[in-house]
Amino acid sequence: MDFAFDARTEELRERLLAFMDAHVRPAEAVAAQQRAALDSPWRTPEVVRELQATARKLGLWNLFFVDQHSLPDEEYGAGLTNLQYAPLAEITGHSPQLAPTALNCAAPDTGNMELLAQFGSPEQRERWLVPLLSGEIRSAFAMTEPEVASSDATNIGTRIRRDGDHYVITGRKWYISGAMNPECAVFIVMGKTDPDAEDVRRQQSMVLVPRDTPGLQVRRAMTVYGYEDHYHGGHAEVVFDDVRVPVGNLIGEEGGGFAIAQARLGPGRIHHCMRLIGMAERAIELMCRRALERTAFGKPLAGQGQVQAWIADARVQVEQLRLLVLKTAWLMDTVGNRGAHTEIQAIKIATPRAVVRILDDAVQLHGAGGVSQDFPLAELWAAARTLRLADGPDEVHQRSLARRELKRYR
Incomplete structure (x- = not known):
């Protein structure tokens, strides 16, 4: 490597x-x-x-x-x-x-x-992918639901029913990122096309739903620790009330939604972890500047042993995390996402946890300023803490990773 x-x-x-x-x-x-x-x-x-x-x-x-x-x-x-x-x-x-x-x-x-x-499909890529790549539109991914434990994607209750040449979608989603932005032109919606299929991972499908489709209601913005996350278009509650779209809006095949979701989430998880390391670096920078600028009990904060420990521990953790993320990226490039499954789960568990701790120490060092709007730390902390839930909570990844480890000794 x-x-x-x-x-x-x-x-x-x-x-x-x-x-x-x-x-x-x-x-x-x-x-x-x-x-x-x-x-x-x-x-x-x-x-x-x-x-x-x-x-x-x-x-x-x-x-x-x-x-x-x-x-x-x-x-x-x-x-x-x-x-x-x-x-x-x-x-x-x-x-x-x-x-x-x-x-x-x-x-x-x-x-x-x-x-x-x-x-x-070629038609779907031409209609939606090209303008997304050009930055002309934004999009949303509608998977999480309030009525079920979304840590298990097979629980999804939204129904996608075939009716002639159309699919009819009924369900309620929330924390749908990007949906509040008026430039969000299309939703990728995951629901069940065959809720009685024997294989619970073949019950789900994904369809494309244009924002202006009748029956699609963006109800409200969901806050994250009080933040509305305007820059990412917010996180909305969205209701699909007998929303009809042509069958050509199906992505892939019926029953392929679960597999598509897993393929999508792998790169998303590592991208979050890459950015989290940058967030930790910003926190270290702010800690060092604050420690050198402020004096307490007769000497700069930088001379206090506890502050030095926070900064040293943060540097060690960031270097460890960066190496694990780089190894994961290398494996994804060389053996594919499936071959890097263990490492993807490892970084998804380790990175948000460690960065939340680093940001928490940075907030503590800044005192009242750390929780205020005058510094980015509080908002960064909220974002990092949320990533212990997004794309699968820690416990789901721990469960899967532990099973894989135990299997080697059975």
């Missing part, structure tokens, strides 16, 4: 770091001011459009890994491997509210684009 950056990755890193310093960080306060002046907080501030235009000119667009057989990299993006993308996604984690969107590398769009590239 060689994790040294190749020439292309190094070039993109330098370009992205310069973009972050010159454009993204200065835009954080501007974006907040512009959003407060908009008629709807879900609309995209003008400064974000400016960032996107600059990113495209600099060749920092669609950096996330895509299936190059479906997406010609010369036209649609960088066509990087997971290992090449990892250090770049980490950099975007320094400003997770702005940077991923500026580069068209934000969830849930990245996962939806990869899903359409891998499983979508």
Whole structure:
């Protein structure tokens, strides 16, 4: 395993770091001011459009890994491997509210684009994938439901019933990321087409539902620890009341929804972990600056043993996590997502936990400022803590990983 950056990755890193310093960080306060002046907080501030235009000119667009057989990299993006993308996604984690969107590398769009590239029909790719890659529209992935334990995807209750040349969708979803943004033009909806199938993993299917389809109701924004997450288009409660779409909107085959979901979530999990490492680096930076600026009990905070321990432990944890993420990315590139299953679960368990602790220490070091809107720490903590639930809670990954370990000794 060689994790040294190749020439292309190094070039993109330098370009992205310069973009972050010159454009993204200065835009954080501007974006907040512009959003407060908009008629709807879900609309995209003008400064974000400016960032996107600059990113495209600099060749920092669609950096996330895509299936190059479906997406010609010369036209649609960088066509990087997971290992090449990892250090770049980490950099975007320094400003997770702005940077991923500026580069068209934000969830849930990245996962939806990869899903359409891998499983979508030529017509579906032309209608939805191309405008997503161009940044003309946004999208949502509708899987989680309030009435069932969504940690087990086979529990899904939303019904997708065949009626002649249409599917009729009935159900209620929540925490559907991106759905509050008026630019969200399409929902990828997972539901049951055959609830009586013997194999519970063949009961589900996925269909594309345009936002303006009658019966689709975006009811309300769900908060995350009080935050509405405007930059990602919020997390909405969505109701499907006899929503009718043509059978051509089916993604893949009937009964293939569970397998498609698993294929989509693997890259999504590692992308989250890449960005989490960047969030931890931002926290370390803020801790060090704060420790050198403030004095308590007659000496700078940087001279306090507890503060030094927080900073040292954070550095050790970040270096450990980065190596595990890079190993996982390398395995995904060399043996595929299935071959990297154990490592994907390991990083999904370890990274959010450790980064939550690092951010918590950073909040503690900042005192009242740490929980305020004057620093990004509270919002970063909320995002990191949420990722212990998103794409499968810790306990589900622990259960699966432990079973795989035990199997080796049976």
